Amino acid sequence: MDKVTIKDIAREAGVSITTVSRVLNNKEEGMSNETREKVLRVIEKVNYQPNQLARSLVTKRSKMLGLIVPNISNPFFPELCRGAEDEANDHNYSLIICNSDDQLHKEENYLRLLKEQQVDGILLSSKDQLSETNKMQLRESKIPFIIFDRGEEGNQHSGVFLDNEKGGYLAGQHLIALGHTQIACITGPKNIHNSQKRLSGFQLALKEAALGLPEEFILTGDFKMDTAYQLAKEFLKNNRVTAIFACNDLMACGVYQAAHELGIRIPEQLSIIGFDDIPLITALIPKLTTIRQNTYEMGRKAIELLIHQIEHESSERVVFEPTLIVRESTKQINKVGGVDI
């Protein structure tokens, strides 16, 4: 059978080609419901597949968006993808998801590829700061873009972020309220802005309680489980702390593993607090206390901003609030004669 065209649908429904085109492009203002439904019935009956290529030549839109994430193996990012994909779908866009593997050259390649694919917009969660090449690529391609979670500098880009400093502060306050004074922190990479902010918020809470965080109690991690495991194992062998703040949940999992292997009981001998609230951690025993980022909703919001930027050439910066989720891995400390036990 010959390929069904928009002309055939118009003839069969007894309406003009413009009317069919308006239905296909969701521009039905002023059209009666009856007409719209008649056209949709014919489209369904003949199983019409619009020619996306031809369509994009006319509309100058591909209805495709690109999303670049730094590490798809970290469950935080699939959660972002879910939210982003759902929102894109609600607006009839499809999403190309690219994983840069924390490598700058892959990030730059994907930016090039997305330009070649003529995506209408890009949501970028960079490996850390935006590189000069990234910035030039984005500027020159003239494709609307939104930054997510990482890559912000001096609040100059539209995007979706978390108040990371507050997140670190909440973690510190929680441990202090439970009576902990000997606390260590496993940070994310030094060059990621959100990781620096989590640490400074945490330090602020400790400072307000007149507590210090000695340099040797700050362990530089990389947001990965295995590194945190190695760091925690070495550290806990030689130091006695009653609590650890791991700046993301995957690193908290690494601390669990180290504590388990060293025979340290959580939370009786060691309280642990994480950051992110990834779905996976509900399987941990004891259940992990953490700082929640509403990653799914943040992903949806980012795509909403991106589509707004595509359609109205204006966008904004949205900062989400973190929340403390108290579960079972943090515990009030007992003191006997002023000594932590």
Ligand code: RIB
């Ligand atoms: O777990 C991955 C971390 O990297 C998250 O905390 C997120 O905010 C990101 O930058």
